[in-house]
Amino acid sequence: xxxxxxxxxxxxxxxxxxxxxxxxxxxxxxxxxxxxxxxxxxxxxxxxxxxxxxxxxxxxxxxxxxxxxxxxxxxxxxxxxxxxxxxxxxxxxxxxxxxxxxxxxxxxxxxxxx
Amino acid sequence: xxxxxxxxxxxxxxxxxxxxxxxxxxxxxxxxxxxxxxxxxxxxxxxxxxxxxxxxxxxxxxxxxxxxxxxxxxxxxxxxxxxxxxxxxxxxxxxxxxxxxxxxxxxxxxxxx
Numbered sequence: 001x002x003x004x005x006x007x008x009x010x011x012x013x014x015x016x017x018x019x020x021x022x023x024x025x026x027x028x029x030x031x032x033x034x035x036x037x038x039x040x041x042x043x044x045x046x047x048x049x050x051x052x053x054x055x056x057x058x059x060x061x062x063x064x065x066x067x068x069x070x071x072x073x074x075x076x077x078x079x080x081x082x083x084x085x086x087x088x089x090x091x092x093x094x095x096x097x098x099x100x101x102x103x104x105x106x107x108x109x110x111x112x113x114x
Numbered sequence: 115x116x117x118x119x120x121x122x123x124x125x126x127x128x129x130x131x132x133x134x135x136x137x138x139x140x141x142x143x144x145x146x147x148x149x150x151x152x153x154x155x156x157x158x159x160x161x162x163x164x165x166x167x168x169x170x171x172x173x174x175x176x177x178x179x180x181x182x183x184x185x186x187x188x189x190x191x192x193x194x195x196x197x198x199x200x201x202x203x204x205x206x207x208x209x210x211x212x213x214x215x216x217x218x219x220x221x222x223x224x225x226x227x
Contacts, residue, residue, distance in 0.1 A: 004157070006157075031212075031213055033213060033215075035215070042217050042218070042219050042220075043158070043203065043205075043215075043217040044217075045214045045215060045216065048212045048213050048214060050212070055212035055213075056211060056212040056213075056214055058214075091157050091158070093157075095213060098212045098213035099146070099209050099213070100145075100146050100163075100165050100209070102148055102160040102163050103148075103160070103213065103215060104160060105150075105157035105158045105159070105160075106157050107155070107156050107157045108156075108157050
C-alpha cells in the first residue's frame, strides 16, 4: 500500500538554526499538509498546500515557517530560525482531495531544539 | 482549542469484547469526521470516516456512529484484538477549510488477553 515517507526520523538542531523537514506524499495525492504534536499535547494543524500554493495556515505558521514542493515528489517544511518551543513531532500528510477524503500520515520527524 | 474532545484518556477492554470510544465536538460546521489509530513512533493511521449526511459507517470490525444533534460520535471495535492496543484519535473537518483536521487528545486503548 502506498505510504507517506518522512525524513529524517529525528533531527537535532541548535536554537536559531534553520531546519528542513522532508516528505514524499503518496504519488496520486494532490493535497499536502503539515501537522505537529508537542509532547503531551494534541496534534495541531500547521498548513495545507495545493497547486503549489498555501491553501490555509494556522496561527502557529508564522513567518519563520515556509513550505515548498521543489519537484514533483517532495514536500518540505522549513523553519528559518528555530526556537526551543519548536521541539515537537512533525507529521506530513496527503490526500486525494481536501473534502471528505482521509488524510494519510507519515511516521513523523522528531525535531529536538537544543 | 477544545473544539474536539475525547474525555476518556484511557480504556481497558478484554480481548473479544467490544471497545467503545467516544468523541464530542462543539463546532456545528464540522461535516466530516475521522478516526485514526496511532502506535508509538508511528504516524496516525486512518481507520474509518463518516460524513455528516450519514449516521453510521461500517468497515469490518470498525463502526462509527454520528449523532449530529448531540455533536457526538463513537467508534465501536468488535471484537477487540490485542493488536488494537494503541492511541485512538478522533478528528473533524469542515468542507470549507481546505482539509484542516482538528484532533481530539486521544484515548489509549489496552486490550487484555
